[in-house]
Amino acid sequence: MSHYLVTGVNGFVGQYFCRLLKNRETDLHIIGIDLDATTPCQDHGFEYRQVNLLTEPEAVLKVVVEFQPDYILNLAAVSSVSQSWKNPAACLAGNTGIYANLLEAVRQGCPDARILSVGSSEVYGDQPEGAMPLKETALLKPNNPYGISRVAQESLSRLYQESYGLQIMTTRSFNHIGPGQKEQFVIPSFVSQLVRIAESGKFGEITTGNIDLVRDFSDVRDVVDAYWRILKQGMSGEVYNVCSGKGIRLRDIICTVAEILEIKVITRTDETKIRPKDSKWIIGDNSRIKQSFGWEPEYALIQTLCDIISYRITE
Template sequence: MTKKALITGLTGQDGSYLAELLVSKGYEVYGLVRRSSSSNLGRIRHLGDKVKILSGDLLDQSSLMDVITESAPDEIYNLASQSYVPLSWTQPALTAEYTALGVSRLLESIRRCKPDAKFYQASSSEVFGQPDESPQTERTAFRPRNPYGVAKAYAHWMTINYRNQYNLYACCGITYTHESPRRGSEFVFRKITQGAAKIKLGLDKELKLGNLDARRDWCFAQDVVEAMWLMLQQEQAEDYIIASGAVNSVKDLVKYAFDYVGLNWQDYVSVDPAFYRPDEAVLLAGSIDKIHKELDWKPRYSFKNLVELMVENDLKELTDRSAS
């Protein structure tokens, strides 16, 4: 029997990679898309009619119930949220509505309309905020330091509460920073790979960055969505950290990107304190011991592989754009 899946956040980086993965596995895939963003389907256009688009909104519970009833999914992946941390400070209430309360509405809709569906909630390393241990594990205390992290912590615990209270198959993947060629250029990883490509092609002369010593746990979005899928194939719902298990600095990222295009990064990169983040000193690094041991999952792409993949993609995109 063909499995059916519903993805919220379909048009985002993770949603598009997850849709690809599920289509390749023979799923009937449905995507929840807000009416206002229905034209923003660039990341999934290549899938054509293999994904069925349904209109709904995490702010409107009746629309969620309608979509779940219509699609009758076996698996539901909630990847929708306001996910840009700086924006969560300027729009804290909106971030809470989508990222926190939106999950409550979705869980309640599942309970009422399709309680046998398996549910995946995209949690975030931002729930740890300023952790008292590194690397963090699934047992590390939550201490979020921004409105986005607070909203994700609420959503995480609501998912666990619905699992315990109503015996739903509901689990959380605590994902660390993950990147891909589909990442927006406002995020530092893409800003750097695109910057190196632009300078190599003569389209720019300088790249301004913040703290080069800031360190992150980065992995490839394609690896991350595979972990999401694996989590819903188990007998029992469990929460897992999804990360690379390694930490690299912004300087490492810059060096790999500029090495790939044959340039000395020190000739082109300048530091601007305006780009420093207030929580830059916090080291978020995830332990993947549990997910590796229990689900046999670990990233296939190394940090260096990922940097080179994205620089190559940016070179091609920029070259094609110049030619057209």
């Protein structure tokens, strides 16, 4: 029997990862950790613990010692770039503190576990267009508090891997989307506004931030498949880009969704959604995970957008 510990399990990615495990493995036990009193995950073989990884290190250690996980997926984090600008100290303290407490618990209570530390492409920062697609060897120069916190997380991974021999793999995950993602993120925000226009008429206006940015979007179902493969087969100390390898301008996504919904739309820039600094292009090179694990994206962007639209219409 495989034992999985998933932190941040109630989040968007955590729920998809647990579904994948249930479909991929027959003999397993999952313990999920999150801040909420309850969890939406109710499957057989799943247990839930309400634990604050930042403020309750003893509780984290207790779970790790008692459960003895074979695999740990760390999704617990402050994951919003916009929120990191509003409260930089909370983002930095949260992401580094959460991860440090988890690593200490593993070091003390279950040092043979395989850990996947989920990071972000925001560690690359503002790179020139000619540098795309970004390989894992690219210079790290984060340009927001969230990206800085993820660099610190990578440094902690390296420290515990080299000093204590913990088995830690790290991802630099680029933007991922799918049905069920909260509206605080850019694509669900666009789709929700456009669906409301389609339901009320054929023409309308949506508010946006900077829609001339180019981003690399993957379907969350492809992302959790990559995470599972890295946990099972990844090399300790290695870093893996998780991305589609393709860039698209945010403005073009709005146009595509509007075409699917058969509506006309104009955009209005909301200055409050403009960040102090933003990267113009973030496109990743996924050759390492392709070559290492035979991973290939299954979901085209158009299919993912259609699934998000369907989810927003029926929710």
